[in-house]
Amino acid sequence: MNSLALFCRRLVGKSPYTFLISRKLCERSLDGDGSYNGFSYVVEPLKEITLDSSFYCNSDESENGGVYECESPVKSQFSLRQSFFSRTGDDARQVLDILDQDGPGFDAKSSLNMLQLRVSGLLVRKVLKGILGNINYANKTRCAKLGYKFFVWSGQQENYRHTTNSYQLMMKIFAECEEYKAMWRLVDEMTENGFPITAQMFIVLICTCGEAGLARKVVERFIKSKTFSYRPFRHSYNAILHSLLTIDQYKLIEWVYEQMLAEGYSPDILTYNVVMCAKYRLGKLDHFYRLLDEMGRNGFSPDFHTFNILLHVLGKGDKPLAAVNLLNHMKEVGINPSVLHFTTLIDGLSRAGNLDACRYFFDEMVRNGCIPDVVCYTVIITGHVVAGELEKAEAIFDEMITKGWLPNVFTYHSMIRGYCMAGKFEEACSILKEMESRGCNPNFVVYSTLVRNLRNAGRLADAHEVIRHMVDRGQYAHLVSKIKGYKRC
Numbered sequence: 335m336n337s338l339a340l341f342c343r344r345l346v347g348k349s350p351y352t353f354l355i356s357r358k359l360c361e362r363s364l365d366g367d368g369s370y371n372g373f374s375y376v377v378e379p380l381k382e383i384t385l386d387s388s389f390y391c392n393s394d395e396s397e398n399g400g401v402y403e404c405e406s407p408v409k410s411q412f413s414l415r416q417s418f419f420s421r422t423g424d425d426a427r428q429v430l431d432i433l434d435q436d437g438p439g440f441d442a443k444s445s446l447n448m449l450q451l452r453v454s455g456l457l458v459r460k461v462l463k464g465i466l467g468n469i470n471y472a473n474k475t476r477c478a479k480l481g482y483k484f485f486v487w488s489g490q491q492e493n494y495r496h497t498t499n500s501y502q503l504m505m506k507i508f509a510e511c512e513e514y515k516a517m518w519r520l521v522d523e524m525t526e527n528g529f530p531i532t533a534q535m536f537i538v539l540i541c542t543c544g545e546a547g548l549a550r551k552v553v554e555r556f557i558k559s560k561t562f563s564y565r566p567f568r569h570s571y572n573a574i575l576h577s578l579l580t581i582d583q584y585k586l587i588e589w590v591y592e593q594m595l596a597e598g599y600s601p602d603i604l605t606y607n608v609v610m611c612a613k614y615r616l617g618k619l620d621h622f623y624r625l626l627d628e629m630g631r632n633g634f635s636p637d638f639h640t641f642n643i644l645l646h647v648l649g650k651g652d653k654p655l656a657a658v659n660l661l662n663h664m665k666e667v668g669i670n671p672s673v674l675h676f677t678t679l680i681d682g683l684s685r686a687g688n689l690d691a692c693r694y695f696f697d698e699m700v701r702n703g704c705i706p707d708v709v710c711y712t713v714i715i716t717g718h719v720v721a722g723e724l725e726k727a728e729a730i731f732d733e734m735i736t737k738g739w740l741p742n743v744f745t746y747h748s749m750i751r752g753y754c755m756a757g758k759f760e761e762a763c764s765i766l767k768e769m770e771s772r773g774c775n776p777n778f779v780v781y782s783t784l785v786r787n788l789r790n791a792g793r794l795a796d797a798h799e800v801i802r803h804m805v806d807r808g809q810y811a812h813l814v815s816k817i818k819g820y821k822r823c
Contacts, residue, residue: 375642375646375674375677375678375681376611376614376639376642376643376646376678377579377582377611379638379639379642379674380579380607380608380611380639380642381576381579381580419456422454422456422457422460423460425449425451425457426457426460426461426464428449428451429446429449429451429457429461429484430461430464430465432445432446432449433461433465433480433483433484436480436483442480442483443483443487446484446487451491452493453488453491453493453494454494455494455497455499455500457488458484458485458488458494458496458500458503459499459500459503461484461488462481462484462485462500462503462504462507463503465477465480465481465484465507466481466503466506466507466510469507469510469511474510474511474512475511475513477507477510477511478507478508478511478513478516481504481507481508481511482504482507482508482516485500485504488500496527498524498529498530498532501520501523501524501529501535502532502534502535502538504520505517505520505521505535505538505539506538508520509538509539509541509542514542514543517539517542521535521539531556533573533576533577536556536573536574536577537577537580537581539552540552540553540577540578540581540583540586541581549583549586550586550589553574553578553586553589553590556570556574557570557571557574557590557593567604568602568604569599571590571591571593571594571597571599571605572602572604572605572608574590575587575590575591575594575604575605575608575609576604576608578590579608579611579612582615584611584612584615584616585612585616587608587609587611587612588609588612588613588616591605591609591612600632601632602634603629603634603637603640606625606626606628606629606634606640607637607639607640607643609625610622610625610626610640610643611643613625614643614647626640635667636667637669638669638672641660641664641669641671641675642674642675642678644660645657645660645661645675645678645679645682646678646679646681646682647682648660648679648682649678649679649680649681649682649683649685649686650682650685650686651682651686652683652686652687652688652691654683654688654691654694654695657679657683657695661675661698670702671699671702671704672704673699673704673705673706673707673710676695676696676698676699676702676704676706676710677706677707677709677710677713679695680692680695680696680710680713680714680717681713683695683717684713684714684716684717684720685717687721689714689717689718689721689723689726692713692714692717693714696710696714706737707739708734708739708740708741708742708745709742711730711731711733711734711739711745712741712742712744712745712748714730715727715730715731715734715745715748715749715752716744716748718730718752719748719749719751719752719755722755722756724752724753724755724756724758727748727749727752728749728752731745731749740772740774741769741772741774742774743769743774743775743776743777743780746765746766746768746769746774746776746780747777747779747780747783749762749765750762750765750766750780750783750784751783751787753765754783754784754787754788755787757791759787759788759791759793759796762784762787763784763796763800766780766784766800775809776804776809778809778810778813778816781800781801781804781809781810781817782816782817784797784800785797785800785801785817786817788800801814801817
């Protein structure tokens with residue numbers, strides 16, 4: 335293992351590009367231009383590494399609210415369940431109507447009692463989710479009060495006891511409504527009643543309190559309290575580290591790792607991968623290599639995710655030959671490179687501007703029996719668009735469709751961006767219509783990219799038409815003000 339650390343250190347060298355990594359496969363972490371942002375090909379698979387339904391989902395969190403555990407082949411049972419779901423949906427609507435009337439001169443609790451409802455986990459979930467979906471800046475205080483009023487009332491009903499899921503939804507309502515003290519009182523209540531704090535709740539707390547600058551205090555509290563539900567992780571520190579990775583809290587990961595070592599806990603392969611991601615993301619490549627070396631000394635071999643990180647380093651550092659050597663090494667140790675590994679590498683190389691190497695590894699991926707997917711195609715298309723090679727991007731776009739892959743919103747965004755860069759605005763608008771006709775809904779980044787480029791080209795009427803079309807479709811009307819200069823359309 336020590337030799338691998340030295341091997342990778344020699345491969346990567348000291349290129350400044352290796353410090354600049356950040357990409358996710360989801361819209362919440364796009365680059366400023368709306369394309370994938372880089373580090374997701376490393377982090378996203380690692381975020382999913384140990385998850386099972388028992389960790390992020392509770393049994394009562396399923397669509398049936400915990401009414402049954404598995405599908406039955408008996409039609410009569412299915413009919414009864416369907417009837418239950420339908421009746422519960424009607425009951426939830428009645429409850430929400432009553433809560434909406436709550437105020438001076440109207441006793442919502444008495445009105446709820448008059449309904450004589452059979453309170454179930456599904457009913458509570460539907461009502462709380464209904465309140466959660468209705469929160470806005472103007473009504474957040476009222477929504478928090480109504481949500482908690484129903485939460486207390488339902489918890490007092492016969493034959494019903496709140497579940498972890500119902501607490502989690504109530505916590506989300508408090509978080510959305512910025513009722514931080516109430517949220518923490520709910521956490522205390524959960525702990526007193528013997529409920530564990532799940533990973534989803536922990537993430538809600540971290541994200542909410544992080545905005546108030548209290549994220550570290552939250553983590554410290556959970557480390558000391560030992561109330562964090564760490565299933566299926568080996569210990570609570572790994573659960574906390576993994577949860578922090580899902581919300582990109584890299585500095586906190588460093589701090590928690592130090593606390594973990596101070597408490598006498600030994601890292602495992604998951605710990606090393608998470609902390610190496612954090613060190614890498616923070617630009618501490620020397621720390622990264624020390625951890626890689628330490629991993630080997632402690633008897634841990636690189637796994638799927640470790641190699642994925644290393645391939646990203648090589649790609650961003652424009653080290654195609656070193657990448658070939660590492661891919662061969664992977665095969666020697668029994669890990670066959672996957673589509674994800676090749677995509678990670680191709681993405682890094684495309685950002686380094688080495689499109690010839692991108693095509694080589696794309697072909698190499700096919701020779702290795704890996705079928706490129708829409709994400710891989712999108713990475714290469716984006717690379718050619720950024721390089722101003724629109725014709726090659728068009729050819730790959732057509733090839734992808736010929737191979738049976740439907741473009742996703744990121745693929746279309748790259749093509750729209752490419753056409754705008756080339757001044758082909760009719761084609762850009764045509765692509766927008768094409769993606770809509772194929773059932774691929776444009777996100778706000780797609781609209782704003784097109785509008786911005788149309789305005790910069792002096793095509794104000796066309797830009798206004800795109801905005802009008804977006805609003806008419808009922809999308810992102812609340813974000814129109816974010817499109818620079820839109821009022822002058």
